[in-house]
Amino acid sequence: xxxxxxxxxxxxxxxxxxxxxxxxxxxxxxxxxxxxxxxxxxxxxxxxxxxxxxxxxxxxxxxxxxxxxxxxxxxxxxxxxxxxxxxxxxxxxxxxxxxxxxxxxxxxxxxxxxxxxxxxxxxxxxxxxxxxxxxxxxxxxxxxxxxxxxxxxxxxxxxxxxxxxxxxxxxxxxxxxxxxxxxxxxxxxxxxxxxxxxxxxxxxxxxxxxxxxxxxxxxxxxxxxxxxxxxxxxxxxxxxxxxxxxxxxxxxxxxxxxxxxxxxxxxxxxxxxxxxxxxxxxxxxxxxxxxxxxxxxxxxxxxxxxxxxxxxxxxxxxxxxxxxxxxxxxxxxxxxxxxxxxxxxxxxxxxxxxxxxxxxxxxxxxxxxxxxxxxxxxxxxxxxxxxxxxxxxxxxxxxxxxxxxxxxxxxxxxxxxxxxxxxxxxxxxxxxxxxxxxxxxxxxxxxxxxxxxxxxxxxxxxxxxxxxxxxxxxxxxxxxxxxxxxxxxxxxxxxxxxxxxxxxxxxxxxxxxxxxxxxxxxxxxxxxxxxxxxxxxxxxxxxxxxxxxxxxxxxxxxxxx
Ligand SMILES: Nc1ncnc2c1ncn2[C@@H]1O[C@H](COP(=O)(O)OP(=O)(O)OP(=O)(O)O)[C@@H](O)[C@H]1O
Numbered sequence: 001x002x003x004x005x006x007x008x009x010x011x012x013x014x015x016x017x018x019x020x021x022x023x024x025x026x027x028x029x030x031x032x033x034x035x036x037x038x039x040x041x042x043x044x045x046x047x048x049x050x051x052x053x054x055x056x057x058x059x060x061x062x063x064x065x066x067x068x069x070x071x072x073x074x075x076x077x078x079x080x081x082x083x084x085x086x087x088x089x090x091x092x093x094x095x096x097x098x099x100x101x102x103x104x105x106x107x108x109x110x111x112x113x114x115x116x117x118x119x120x121x122x123x124x125x126x127x128x129x130x131x132x133x134x135x136x137x138x139x140x141x142x143x144x145x146x147x148x149x150x151x152x153x154x155x156x157x158x159x160x161x162x163x164x165x166x167x168x169x170x171x172x173x174x175x176x177x178x179x180x181x182x183x184x185x186x187x188x189x190x191x192x193x194x195x196x197x198x199x200x201x202x203x204x205x206x207x208x209x210x211x212x213x214x215x216x217x218x219x220x221x222x223x224x225x226x227x228x229x230x231x232x233x234x235x236x237x238x239x240x241x242x243x244x245x246x247x248x249x250x251x252x253x254x255x256x257x258x259x260x261x262x263x264x265x266x267x268x269x270x271x272x273x274x275x276x277x278x279x280x281x282x283x284x285x286x287x288x289x290x291x292x293x294x295x296x297x298x299x300x301x302x303x304x305x306x307x308x309x310x311x312x313x314x315x316x317x318x319x320x321x322x323x324x325x326x327x328x329x330x331x332x333x334x335x336x337x338x339x340x341x342x343x344x345x346x347x348x349x350x351x352x353x354x355x356x357x358x359x360x361x362x363x364x365x366x367x368x369x370x371x372x373x374x375x376x377x378x379x380x381x382x383x384x385x386x387x388x389x390x391x392x393x394x395x396x397x398x399x400x401x402x403x404x405x406x407x408x409x410x411x412x413x414x415x416x417x418x419x420x421x422x423x424x425x426x427x428x429x430x431x432x433x434x435x436x437x438x439x440x441x442x443x444x445x446x447x448x449x450x451x452x453x454x455x456x457x458x459x460x461x462x463x464x465x466x467x468x469x470x471x472x473x474x475x476x477x478x479x480x481x482x483x484x485x486x487x488x489x490x491x492x493x494x495x496x497x498x499x500x501x502x503x504x505x506x507x508x509x510x511x512x513x514x515x516x517x518x519x520x521x522x523x524x525x526x527x528x529x530x531x532x533x534x535x536x537x538x539x540x541x542x543x544x545x546x547x548x549x550x551x552x553x554x555x556x557x558x559x560x561x
Contacts, residue, residue, distance in 0.1 A: 006323075009323060009327055010151065010154070010323060012327070013111070013146070013323065013326040013327060014107070014111075014151070015107075015110050015111070015114065018107055018110065021103060022151075022155065025100055025103065025155060026155055026158055026159060028096060029096075029100075029155065029158075029159035030159055030162055032092070032093055032096060033159055033160075033162060033163040033166065034166075035089050035092075035093075036089075036163065036301050037163075037166060037167065037170075037301070039085065039086060039089055040167075040297050040298060040300060040301050041297075042082055042085065043082075043297045043300075044293055044294060044297055045078075046078075046079070046082065047293045047296070047297065100152075100155075101148075101152075104147050104148045104151065104152045105144070105147070105148055107147040107151070108143040108144040108146070108147035108148055109143075110143075111142075111143035111146065111147060111326070112139055112140070112143040112144075115138055115139045115142070115143060115326075115329060116139050118329050118330060118331060119135055119138070119139060121413070122330060123395075123396075124389065124394045124395050125355070125395060131213065131217060132216070132217065132220050133213045133214060133215070133216030133217025133218070133219075133220055134213040134216070134217070136213075136216045136220075137212045137213040137216055138325060138329070141212055142322045142325050142326060143322075143326075145208070145319045145321075145322040146319065146322035146323060146326055149315050149318075149319040149322070150315065150316060150319040150320065150322050150323060153311075153312040153313075153315040153316045153319070154312070154316065156308050156309075156311075156312040157309060157312040157313065157316065160305045160306075160308045160309045160312065161309060163301065163305050164302065164305045164306065164309065167298050167301060167302055167305070168183060170298075171294070171295070171298060174294065175291065175294070175295075177281070178277075178278060178281065178291070178295075181274070181277055181281070182274045182277075182278075182295070185270055185273050185274050185277070186267075186270050186274070186306060189266055189267075189269070189270045190306060190309075190310060193263065193266050193310065194310065194313060197259055197314065198317070200255065200259075201259075201314060201317040201318055202317070203252070204252045204255065204256055204318050205317060205318050205319070205320055205321050206321070207248060207249065207252050208249075208252070208318065208319070208321055209321040209324075209325070211245055211248050211249045212249060214245045215242060215245035215246050215249055218238065218241050218242035218245055219242055221238055221241075221242075222235075222238050222239070222242060225238075256314070256318055259311075259314050260310075260311040260314060263307050263310045263311060264303075264307050267303050267306055267307055271299060271303065274295075278291065278292070278295065339416070340404050340405075340407065340409065340416075340417075341405075341417060341500075342370065342404055342405070342415075342417045342418075342500045342501055342533070343370065343405045344369065344370050344405050345367060345368070345369055345370065345403070345404070345405055345406070346367075346368040346391070346402075346403070346404055346501065346533075347366070347367045347368070347402070347403040347404075348364055348365060348366045348367075348390070348391065348397075348400065348401075348402055349365055349400055349401045349402070349403065350363045350364070350365065350399065350400040350401070351363070351364040351365075351366075351390060351397045351399065351400035351401075351402075352364070352397060352398050352399040352400055353383075353386060353390060353395070353397050353398050353399075354398060359556055360383040360386050360556060361383050361386060361387060361390075361397075361553070361556055361558075362556040362557060363400070363557070364387065364400070364557070364558045365558070366387075366551065366558060368391075368501070368533060368535060369533070370500070370531065370533055371527070371531040371532075371533055372533055372534075372548055372549060373523070373524065373527045373533075373534045373536075373546060373547055373548045373549075374533075374534070374535045374536070374547060374548070374549050374550070374551065375536055375537075375538065375543065375544060375546075375547035375549070375550040375551070376388075376535065376536070376537045376538075376550075376551050376552075376553065376558075377537075377538060377539060377541075377550060377551070377552045377553070377561075378539060378552055378553035378554060379539060379554075380539060382553045382554070383553050383556065384505070384537040384539075384553055385423070385505055385537070387537075387553065387558070388420070388503055388505055388535070388537060390402075391415075391418075391503065391535070392414060392415060392418060392420055392503065393412040393413050393414050393415060394413075394414070396411065415501065417499060417500040417501055418499055418500070418501040418502070418503060419494040419495075419497050419499035419501075419502055419503070420494065420502075420503045420504075420505070421487075421490050421491055421493075421494045421502075421503070421504050421505065421507040422490075422505050422507075423505045423506045423507075423509070425486060425487060425489075425490030425493075425507075426490075427474055427481070427486055427489065427490075429473075430473065430474070431468075431470065431471045431472060431473055431474070432463055432466075432469075432470050432471070432472055432474060432489070433445065433450070433470045433471060435474060435489060435493065436450055436489070436492055436493050436496055437450075437496065438493065446496075447470075449496065450470070450492065450496060453492045453495050453496060454492055456518075456522045457488045457491060457492055457518070457519060457522065458488070458515060458518060459485065459488050459489060459492065462485060466480070482510075483510040484510045484511045484512070484515060486510075487507060487508065487509075487510050487511065488511075488515070488519070490507070491504075491507060491519065495526070498530070498532075499532065500532065500533060501532075501533045501534075501535065502523075502532055502533070502534045502535070503534075503535045503536075504534065504535070504536040504537065505537045506537055506538050506539070507536070508520070508538075508543075509538070513542075516542060516543065520543050520546045523536075523546065524546050
């Protein structure tokens, strides 16, 4: 891929409001590089002064044509200023460094948020096909790898190359032949090092691309399938699979870290070679002390610079995959919030739907009048949930139209006046109250209504017996609540929003007969008292007496019974 294309690709995945800041960091890094150069050049007279004070006089006369008479006081003032200069430089540089790293980690948070949005707002059918391990990698790992490793390495590469270039230009002007030899030795060694590692870096890049998602998936299998795996006695097999992926990942990470620390060893070697060559070429020259001082102090900055360039190249090559993955993400930023109320009728007209050509529903017509209580029945796998998802806007019909109070609606992502209880409701990590109010501002929580709903659904006493009552933490996949209790809590959650349209997908299938009747009595009550429209899906006949209309899905059609 060309440099221009790579630049444009990188630009496209950085949020536009952050691009300018990155340029500022590059400019500031270059500025600090100049400060480094000045600080190095200030060291040269100090070292010469240390070894041969007479030399300073000689040089000032030779190059600036004046007789320098250095007093002890002058030396002390100069050394004091030098320390002060270094102190200021170090304070500024450390502050800058901190802001640089904080910024790139902050940028990774921004990209993580963008990736989360893309994931949440993508089409439901695509979402169903995604591998959770890969999603965790894409959201949690990729943005950090991209921002803090790949992109930051680019910034380091640019600034360090400029530093290197500046030092070399100065050295070439002063000592052309010697610098040229040093450059050739260093360059040759650097290229050899890089070529030697190139193949391995490509391998690490591809392992990172695949293995992180795989190890996440294996871990999720263990966590989510904990009961099944333990009871089957097959835990060692799953653990071995997880270990295998984790081992591959950790091994290559170890290699990668060793590359970077090994570079300094190679550079040490290059330095020795250069020193030997200098001595050979410059043997007997009385200015050797100046020469060594200049090259010695330059290498104080030169060696870290080359080392940083090499490790930047390594990281760019290794974490290149993060750019590729971010580029492959679809942008799904907007959720289509339908701003419409439901006054009298919700209507589906000639709706058809298929999953990848496999027809599920054909020419479905359904009118949901405000205040109705509708039952939808049908065998398992016939398309009941699919129909509910079409009504909710979660999936788009392939054919047909939806109307609310005679207004045609299309491409909506959710119905603001509806709430839905799925077959397997999800409980979040958090307290019982948090699970009911889902992020509502604590000052606005209507506790009385929550207590009322929980009493009606026979949860209040159960919650009252818990350690912290409504503030009790119920962890993810909590076993503190039975399946039926979880379902009733999910019903409270949906009812708490006082929806005009309540959609239930076999929402009582884990209740006993008594509780199922309690729930349906209460649903009938709110249907009549609050005019709440209720649409309930089930495949048994137990609650038929509560429905005002019953429909059945059969042979891809919907018929009124
Ligand atoms: N993402 C998908 N891709 C392909 N086929 C799917 C997808 N989701 C569901 N299906 C298929 O569509 C059919 C209808 O599924 P749906 O979940 O709507 O059935 P259901 O009537 O609600 O079943 P149940 O009563 O068992 O919950 C099923 O045969 C199912 O296998």
